[in-house]
Amino acid sequence: MPLPLNRALEAVLDGADPERLRRATTRLIDVYRSGAPPTEQVLSDRVSATAYAAYRMPATHAAVARVLRYALEVAPDLAPHSLVDVGGGTGAAAWAAADAFPGLASVEVVDGSADALAVGADVARHGPRALAGARWTRRDLGGGRALPRADLVTVAYVLGELGPDLRDRVVDAAADAASEAGAVVAVLEPGTPRGFAAALAARDRLLAAGWHVLAPCPHEAACPLAAAGDWCHLAVRLDRTALHRRLKGAALGHEDEKVAYVVARRTPADTPAGRVLRHPVTRKGLVQLELCRDDGTASREVVSRRQGPRYRAARHAGWGDQWPPEGTDPAD
Template identity: 45%
Template sequence: MGLELPGALRAALERELEGVSRRGLAERAARTSAAYRSGQGSAGVVRGLEDALAYALARLPATYAACATVLGEAARMAPGFAPKSVLDAGSGPAAASWAALEAWPGISGVTWLDESPPFLDLAGRLADGAPAPIRGSDRRRADLTAPGAGWPHADLVVASYALAEIAPARQADVVRSLWDACDGVLALVEPGTPAGFTRLLAARQALIAAGADVLAPCPHARDCPLAAPDWCHFSVRLPRSRDHRLAKGAEAPFEDEKFAYLVAARPGLAPAARSPRVLSHPRAGKPGIDLKLCGPEGLQARHVPRRDKPGHAAARRLGWGDVFEG
């Protein structure tokens, strides 16, 4: 069911949990989540390795699932893209780096940027047994809002759940710095909330102005056709382990992570053709299937009648976030 952590990462996390009070971690995870929701950043929330471990237990599976979904879509949209280097900005426990290695096994170099020593420490401990690029990653303590910090260039630059921790007045500068460091594809992942979408919408405008080619989820470079209270976001289902359920105070064996994202590329890296994307769960009824799409010409409502057997069969396989080729 859903996207699970890679075996080596799951085993490393279990090793870190050996002998650690699950109740204590659950309490730390609850305090950490409340602090993040109140607007505090990692520097004020994750003060030591136990805080970082509690965060990883509660959030690493969902963050990995969202990143794996986004980077898998980037690989699909740019089939000729074969990155050798990754810059994981605001890396935290480095979920995005693990997801990048799953999408592109040919990656040979990984750099982590994070302001939090406990996160960098935990990410390094979780790298024991990881593929060589992660195990040998270049780990740098860095403030993403500090311009001219000498970030290395990379074929793939990823910032997952990072813009949310940056003051709104500084976000545009950070996006420009990320784009300056990118030689190929830039992927931004944020919570699937109206605020997360607003941050990505501003990043999208800045990147298009800088000459970027938007690959996903948008099938066009025109103004976003969505208007409040609607917003562009997606969902991925992931399984919960017993420890994960305890950390979240949840009973369900699965979790639906809502996320928003943007994938941009240097011009000419991917084919120009774009297909409409499904913006919500398809609605199936006796007459057929109704789809809400964002296409090259803007928002579309598409009905695929049951009598169109090939089209209906294809539409039945579509999910929220998929592209519509009909």
């Protein structure tokens, strides 16, 4: 987690009752792990919203930051000036966007929980100018009202909490809000089969509307993993603060946030030849990569020491990275 967000959370959490936060965190974890869409507002009071900020903002921030980094690798010209964070809660995605795009000037976080928005606004006061001046708008996502126009629209960990019809309406509203030629929509869901299904449905809907995928897919064909009964996701490692460990009752100093996602733009970009689908397996003298390829297939590639630069690149490749890296000759 970046130091500014860490300090902002510490400033807002200073003086909060740690036992109340721990109990609220345990309840939230149980709700989200159930996998079922909530039947009522989850962040229904200040304590639950504060607990959510403490235990979920670091992971959400890490996931969105990584996803935006991958999008920038494919489309380095991305430079949004405005952001709408749909269902943004306490604003973790907005923090990640502000970090990724220094030119971001206008931020609006839209959510149905007044308590989450209030906590998010308190945290954002300790952030960069775009966040400190952000608008925090309470709105029922099912109300049918149009979203504000923006260059970048994020929908992070929202669709899984909605019914299928409402998911489609939210994706459509996000696409309508990102109306400019270079505008971008980023959808993120938990890296579970259910989360992947929601992200994949959003990808299909955006493609059908004429959008173009920036990441993770190096193609716009049907997902080969879904066809094989598998699911595409990414693991992002983040460090836990001492408070984070206490709230979650965790011993490890890190955790892996698994995320399924799609980033799409109205205009196409030069996508990579492939992307790494899992942690590479390194053995003596070789690296085994599971790849999604630009021809719409998924397959394994084994890179041996005899391949020189390609082997050295494979040893440094990570889950989610482009393959091969720029400057690596495919014939090596």
